[in-house]
Each structure stands twice: as C-alpha cells, then as structure tokens.
Amino acid sequence: MIVLKATQDKVLSALQAVAGIVERRHTLPILANVLIRKSGGMLELTTSDLEIQVRTSAELGGDEGNFSTTVGARKLIDILRSMPADQTVSLTANASKLTLQGGKSRFTLQTLPADDFPLVQEAADFGPAFSVPQKTLKALINQVHFAMAVHDIRYYLNGILFVAEGKSLTLVATDGHRLALAQAQLETEIPKQEVILPRKTVLELMRLLKDGGKNEEDDQPIEMRFAGNQAKFSFSGMEFVTKLVEGKFPDYNRVIPKNHKFNVTLGRAPLLASLQRAAILTSEKFKAVRLSFEPGLLSIASSNAEQEEAKEEIEIDYGGDVIETGFNVTYLMDALQNMSQDMVSIDLNDSAASALITIPEQTGFKYVVMPMRI
Numbered sequence: 001m002i003v004l005k006a007t008q009d010k011v012l013s014a015l016q017a018v019a020g021i022v023e024r025r026h027t028l029p030i031l032a033n034v035l036i037r038k039s040g041g042m043l044e045l046t047t048s049d050l051e052i053q054v055r056t057s058a059e060l061g062g063d064e065g066n067f068s069t070t071v072g073a074r075k076l077i078d079i080l081r082s083m084p085a086d087q088t089v090s091l092t093a094n095a096s097k098l099t100l101q102g103g104k105s106r107f108t109l110q111t112l113p114a115d116d117f118p119l120v121q122e123a124a125d126f127g128p129a130f131s132v133p134q135k136t137l138k139a140l141i142n143q144v145h146f147a148m149a150v151h152d153i154r155y156y157l158n159g160i161l162f163v164a165e166g167k168s169l170t171l172v173a174t175d176g177h178r179l180a181l182a183q184a185q186l187e188t189e190i191p192k193q194e195v196i197l198p199r200k201t202v203l204e205l206m207r208l209l210k211d212g213g214k215n216e217e218d219d220q221p222i223e224m225r226f227a228g229n230q231a232k233f234s235f236s237g238m239e240f241v242t243k244l245v246e247g248k249f250p251d252y253n254r255v256i257p258k259n260h261k262f263n264v265t266l267g268r269a270p271l272l273a274s275l276q277r278a279a280i281l282t283s284e285k286f287k288a289v290r291l292s293f294e295p296g297l298l299s300i301a302s303s304n305a306e307q308e309e310a311k312e313e314i315e316i317d318y319g320g321d322v323i324e325t326g327f328n329v330t331y332l333m334d335a336l337q338n339m340s341q342d343m344v345s346i347d348l349n350d351s352a353a354s355a356l357i358t359i360p361e362q363t364g365f366k367y368v369v370m371p372m373r374i
Contacts, residue, residue, distance in 0.1 A: 001067055003036060004043055004060035005090040008102065012080045014058045015073065017238060018047045020204050021054055022073045028118065033070035035117045040064050046119070047073060051243040052201055053120040054208075058237070062090070068114035071098050079107050120241050123227035130190045131221040132169060134235055138209040140171045141202060143182040143365055146334040148199055149175035156247030158199045162226070165192040172252045178331045179255050183364030193226045196245035201231075210236065256366055257354050260347035262320035264293060265360060268344040272336040274312035278302040279329045281310040288372050289329040293348065294322045302329070325351040326374035332357075335367045 004011060018034060026032055026049075035046040041064050046055040079100055083089060089102035100107045141160070149157035152175065161172040167190075170183045197205075209222065222235035226244075233240040278289050283304040292299040293316075300312040325348070335357055336344065347356040357367040 001038075001065060001093045002062040003038055003067060003091040003093050003098070004062040005088065006060040007085070008080055008083045008087050008089050009085040010058070011060060011089055011091075012077065014043075014045055014056055014060065015077050015080065017056045017208065018045050018054045019073045019077055020207050021049050021052045021200070022047050023049055024074065030070060030112050030116055030118070032072055032074065033112055033117070034073040034076065035070050035114055035119075036068065037114065038062070038065065038067040040066075046117070048118060048120055049200075050118060050120070051198070052204065053241045054204070055239045056237055067093060069093060069098065069111045070114055070117050071109050071111050075109060076100070120243075122232070122241060123230040126225040126227045126230075126232060127193050128190055129223050129225045130164060130169075130186055130188060131223045132184060132186060134209045134220060134222050135211045136184050137169075137222055138206065138211045140169070140182045140184055141206050141209075142338050144171050144173040144180035145202055145206060146338055147173040147175060147178050147180035147367075148202065150199070152176070154247075156196055156245055156249055159196045159245045160202050161194065161196050161249045161252070162224075162231075163192070163194050164190055164224075164226075166190070172249070174250065174252070174255070177328065178335075178367070178369040179252060180335065180368075181252060181256070181364075181366045194249070195226045195231055196247065196249055197231060198242065198245050201240075201242040205233070205240070208235075208238065208240070255354075256368055257347070257349065257356050260349055260356065262293070262318070262323065262348045263345060264298070264316050264318045264320075264348075265343055265345045266298070266314065266316050268336055268339060268342060270314055271344065272333060274300050274314055275329055275333050275336070278310045278312050279333065281308045282329055286372070287328050287330050288326050288374050289332070290324065290326050290374050292322070292324045293318055293320070295319050323348055323351055325355070326372040327355070327369055328372055331369045335369075339365075 037044040043060050044057050083102045087102045092099045098109045163170040167186045172181045225232045231242050278300045282302045290301045298314045298316045303309045341359045343360050345358045354368050354370050359365045
C-alpha cells in the first residue's frame with residue numbers, strides 16, 4: 001500500500017510538527033517512533049513521551065484505505081531533510097517495513113506494530129473550552145517563560161501557571177528569585193481554572209504556535225480545555241494533550257510589590273545594551289551588577305575576581321533619592337530581551353527591596369526581581 005505520496009516539504013512539515021517531543025533515548029523503544037494512521041484519504045501522525053501527546057492530520061496522497069504502523073521519527077525526518085523540497089516522495093508499506101522513495105533514492109525502514117504504541121489516556125472531565133488567538137498566547141508565553149525554574153526540587157516551579165478567570169487569562173512563572181506575569185483579555189467569560197503546565201509543554205507550545213502571518217491558518221485561534229490532571233490544546237489542525245504539574249503554585253499576588261516610592265521610565269534598548277556590556281566583566285558565579293539611581297543619572301557597574309571593572313551611565317528622568325542596589329544581570333537582561341516595546345518602567349522602594357519592572361504601553365505585564373547583596 002502507498003501510505004503517502006506528496007512533495008518533500010509537505011511531508012516534512014507534517015512530521016516536524018509532531019516530532020518535537022520525541023526523545024532520542026527512551027526506556028521504551030517505540031516512543032522514538034511516530035504512529036502513522038491512514039483512514040480513507042486522511043493521514044494522522046501521532047507522537048508521545050507518555051506525558052505529552054501531539055497529533056496532526058494531513059492529506060498527503062497515496063492509496064485510500066485503512067492502515068497503521070509506527071516508524072522511527074528522527075530517521076524519517078533526517079532522510080527527508082536530505083532531499084530537495086520540491087521532490088515528490090512516497091512511503092510504501094510492505095510486510096513489517098516501510099520504503100521511502102524520492103527520485104533515485106530508496107530507503108527501507110523497520111517498523112513496530114501500531115497496537116504497541118502507548119497513547120495518552122485522555123481525561124473525561126475537561127472543563128469548558130475557551131479560545132485565544134495563537135499570537136496572543138505565544139506573546140504571553142514569550143513574556144514569562146524565561147522565569148520558569150529548571151530542575152527545581154520544588155517541582156511546581158518547573159512550569160507556568162495558567163489562570164483563566166472571567167474574561168482574563170494570566171500566565172505566571174517564577175524560580176524563587178524572580179517572577180514574571182503576563183495577562184490578556186478573553187472574548188468570553190469563563191469560570192475560574194488554574195493549572196500548571198510543565199516546562200517541556202511550554203517550550204513545545206512556543207515552537208508550534210504561530211505569531212500571526214500572511215496565511216489565514218496563522219491567525220486561527222487556539223482552543224484550550226483544562227481537566228484535573230490534563231490540558232488539551234487544539235490549533236492549526238493539531239491536537240496537543242499534556243499532563244499537568246500537581247502542586248500548589250506560590251501566591252504570586254503577595255510577591256508583587258506595591259506602593260513604590262520611586263519610579264523611573266527609560267528606553268529599553270539603551271538599558272539592555274548597557275547591561276550586556278557590563279555583564280562581560282561580571283564574575284561567572286554571581287553575575288552581579290550594581291545599579292545606582294540618582295537625580296538625572298543611572299550608573300551601572302560590574303567587577304570580577306580579577307579586579308576588572310565596567311561602568312555605564314544612562315541619563316534618566318529621575319528626581320528621587322539616591323538608591324544603590326544590586327541584581328543578577330541575567331535576570332534583568334532576560335526580561336528586556338523578551339520584550340519588543342520601546343520603553344520600560346522600573347519601580348523601587350529602597351536598596352533592599354525587590355524591583356518591579358513594567359511596560360508603560362502594556363498594563364498586563366509585571367516582572368519582579370529580587371536584589372542581590374554586593
């Protein structure tokens with residue numbers, strides 16, 4: 001049976017959409033495979049790592065009929081990548097093997113039975129569905145993902161908190177030293193739902209979501225549904241099911257400082273450039289920079305164990321008290337690099353208090369960073 005017959009770019013695009021979660025090393029060899037299901041003229045591709053499952057459907061030619069098998073996802077992608085984009089390729093099933101042909105090239109691949117592929121059992125109690133434009137969700141994730149913890153023993157920090165309530169969707173990430181929050185408005189009211197999406201799921205969504213483009217498909221909304229231990233996303237002909245992180249996320253509202261005495265608004269790009277230069281002479285271990293706010297001037301200084309020093313000065317519109325405080329420069333740069341706006345606002349109380357970074361033209365974003373002792 002000819003399972004598919006289409007141009008290389010079409011086949012590769014469908015495979016790459018689902019292959020992001022496939023690990024190179026697995027305890028179960030079949031998890032390195034993609035499940036291929038043909039019913040009628042429609043081809044369905046599914047991958048899983050037991051916690052996340054991604055599925056897409058596409059019409060890729062070939063014979064009509066019912067057929068299913070699994071084959072190594074990475075091998076198939078690597079072979080397709082080595083072929084010209086406009087070349088017609090075909091995948092033919094024969095006994096327990098698949099043959100991929102394109103031009104004068106021919107590859108015979110070993111398969112494993114489709115019945116052995118471990119599909120994720122979908123939850124029965126999904127809450128109400130709600131939608132946001134793909135580019136909105138992608139923008140929200142971009143603004144907070146960098147503050148997620150990595151391999152933290154407090155496992156509930158290794159992901160992003162999604163809070164959908166009324167007409168707002170809030171995403172929060174923290175690693176205990178900094179916290180990022182981004183909010184967008186929904187078109188319809190929904191009952192309150194709170195879930196923590198795992199880090200791997202967040203990074204995969206960032207890869208798959210479109211940020212708006214010329215194609216109509218790029219502007220399609222993403223539909224979300226949450227259950228007690230699962231989340232389900234549907235967009236652009238794809239279905240994405242993931243386990244959730246269990247645990248209680250910290251009360252982020254208590255972390256966000258209020259009633260600041262001092263505020264300064266300045267250009268994002270000049271501030272980022274100064275921090276990047278100062279970061280060159282920070283010590284590998286501490287990454288500390290000293291910020292000194294005084295009327296009309298912001299000084300940024302760094303030094304390292306070799307007694308090398310960097311000093312930057314930026315003219316600012318500020319008339320408050322002199323405040324000297326220290327921060328991890330990476331935490332400041334992460335936030336600034338994931339914004340696109342021209343201006344950024346910094347709120348401070350004193351040298352020992354957390355700083356609150358906001359964007360004047362976007363009220364839904366807040367970034368809190370704890371100070372360092374220098």
